Amino acid sequence: MQQVQSGDTVKVHYHGRLTDGTTFDSSEGRDPLEFQVGSGQVIAGFDNGVMGMVIGEKKTVQIPVDDAYGPKNPEMLIEFPREQVPEDMPLEAGMRLNLNNSQGQVVPVVITEIREEVILLDANHPLAGEDLTFDIELVEIIGAPSKIIMP
Helix, strand or coil: CCECCCCCEEEEEEEEEECCCCEEEECCCCCCEEEECCCCCCCHHHHHHHCCCECCCEEEEEECHHHCCCCCCHHHEEEEEHHHCCCCCCCCCCCEEEEECCCCCEEEEEEEEECCCEEEEECCCCCCCCCEEEEEEEEEEEECCCCCCCC
């Protein structure tokens, strides 16, 4: 039986949970996730988890923080001047917003605290600092992309 190798494109169904059992994502009811193994399209622990699997195989993979989204980075905590927020904009802790950085890129943030002068924002990935558990089912191995060698 063909086993997943680095460079293969695969399709998987998955169910992602936090250590307390809370589901954060699932492919249930959707098409399987398709990605190229080893290309950086998914977190390292997920990539490593599918290596060696065969079509139809199901397994549970425990992914520590460092192989998931990494630890929370304190430099990603932002004090945003409250005066720069429109007065009519309702604000509450836990609210998700999008900011534009100096290069014009959109940066998703979460309001963690509202103070008189500043709003504390967290720009870390929502799963940063979390150990993750994935139930994975390998649906298909499409194979490695073909390489053309020119003389």
